[in-house]
Amino acid sequence: MTSIVLGQGRDGSDTCIDLPELLATRLLVQGNSGSGKSHLLRRLLEQTATLVQQIMIDPEGDFVTLAERYGHLVIDVEDQSEASLRAAGERVRAHRASVVLNLEQVEAEMQLRAAGAFLNGMFEAPRAHWYPALVVVDEAQLFAPVASGDTSDEARRLSLGAMTNLMCRGRKRGLAGVIATQRLAKLAKNVAAEASNFLMGRTFLDIDMARAADLLGMERRAAESFRDLARGQFMALGPALSRRPKLLTIGPVETASHNTGPVLVPLEPVVAEDLRDIILEPVHEFSPRPRRETRPPPPDLLAQLDAYGATREAEEPAATADLTEVDATQLWDMVSGVASEDGADYKPLATLYQDFQLRARIQGLSRNILDLGRFQRILATIRAGLDQERAESEDWQKAEAIAATLPEDVQGVFLLLARTALDSETCPDDDALARAYGTHSLGRARRQLAYLEEREVIVLQETPFGRRVAIVGLGWQTAS
Structure with a gap:
């Protein structure tokens, strides 16, 4: 006791x-x-x-x-x-x-x-x-x-x-x-x-x-x-x-609080008239500033770029590029630029997609050149650590097909696990899982492993040497 x-x-x-x-x-x-x-x-x-x-x-x-x-x-x-x-x-x-x-x-x-x-x-x-x-x-x-x-x-x-x-x-x-x-x-x-x-x-x-x-x-x-x-x-x-x-x-204590209680302090005798000028000193009141003329707010930057693009196409139809075929490398580089921004791991998907749309318009492309779902999968693949060449391989297309059956918020976690299993690397730690899920909570990120196991897309094994994950249907496993 x-x-x-x-x-x-x-x-x-x-x-x-x-x-x-x-x-x-x-x-x-x-x-x-x-x-x-x-x-x-x-x-x-x-x-x-x-x-x-x-x-x-x-x-x-x-x-x-x-x-x-x-x-x-x-x-x-x-x-x-x-x-x-x-x-x-x-x-x-x-x-x-x-x-x-x-x-x-x-x-x-x-x-x-x-x-x-x-x-x-x-x-x-x-x-x-x-x-x-x-x-x-x-x-x-x-x-x-x-x-x-x-x-x-x-x-x-x-x-x-x-x-x-x-x-x-x-x-x-x-x-x-x-x-x-x-x-x-x-x-x-x-x-x-x-x-x-x-x-x-x-x-x-x-x-x-x-x-x-x-x-x-x-x-x-x-x-x-x-x-x-x-x-x-x-x-x-x-x-x-x-x-x-x-x-x-x-009983007594050894430390004390910085916030001490009130202590009686004797009042010093002061003539009231001597304080009158101090206490009743005039306060300078400033006249209010004139009200500014209200102006309508400017349109957002994307709207301005779209309007500029429409005007440019109307004035120079011959110089307009055909946007039906866009270099895949260019799209990959733009999404990589979005993913590399400071704090991008924890920003909402809508904010990141808007950043991508802005980059597309700056380069003269349509803001809708890449739909939100495809943007999210490319972003998750980049965060998982793959380059463009490997992302187009047949093996990775199988992993993306499995990811497409999952809710959008856990696709990034699954693709990160798939990439580490494909390369036979050790299972990502809790911090990496949290970044892939877009949260600061390590416990919330760990719960996604249990969810993916319930969906029967991974097999999770806790060993004395760490965590191991196998991808169901693909035969990939992380190292112990």
Whole structure:
């Protein structure tokens, strides 16, 4: 049994928390602002820093100081996209890194989206990376609210779904949720109900006291005792804490938050008249700029090129080239140019096709010289690593025929597997599969392998030395 001292009981004896039991049963902390929730979480994190991986969802930037003493990685989300945060969540589990997700610098909408994406990334990690991890969420009522507030429904659903997964399904994946909230009444019930350990601090509202008493199995008339708790005192109950409600005073901590509370500072005597000119100093109001004349927006670039081409054909009919036969190498080079652009792997297909159409018009070709389906197959073939000569071979035409029977979004993944199997190379890793699928989520890319196996176009084999794939009907196999 691995126990840590959380604080002292009523008689002064040490009160411990059983860490393995906590990882299996989760923890809920409630207390009004100023009751000592952050102090409790900091004590728990400090005492377990060397024993288990820690993930801290920090909406106020209170816990970034853990990095200075315990080496936690601080992730500031203001410069991160949802896709990068989802990928970071998967990698954190793979490398067993203790992390503080700092949400202090972003607004409420982005806080929900960032926390949801990061938690979903952790949840989608492969089974090989299901190491035990303590996931602490401060101000959990923000991320799992009972009702919608000022944020969009989409952001709320994303965050609430991630929190529900953490508390309801996280145990089998090694994720132990520790959630802290100011008010139980504002926290979604399906999230709070999954905790088996409780630490209830000072609270004053009748509805919160009654609900806390119910969770602890106390009589209703004893609920008013929560008003009398001092800062840092909590009633503890749960298999990792105590079999009966027990008063607990949280022990001291070694680190401190950058966000200190208000401190009384004596007022300096100042004559009111001396401040009048400063406080009532005139504000220079600038006159509004004259309204600009509205002009119709210019047509898009492709439309301008089409109009120019039509005018040119009308004026010089003899000089117009016959576009019925176009050099295949020219088309291949244009698609290769689109595929080589920065970030092209993750751009929508429609955006890439529009880029191709623009290149075609610049070279004097029709913008519809290549339909979308054929463009996508050429693009997938180029991404798979084939040149034009090999792409026209009989063997590769068979692979393209199989790809044509699949949904468009997975054709690129299949062609990448087919090319590596044709050349007897090792199976592409998760990053290569994600690029072929056009996603940053490694878990989502891995699921396409299972889908292709269900469609009976590949045979997947997991070996101690890695992954092997065979193409059904063609007899190609990747190397072990």
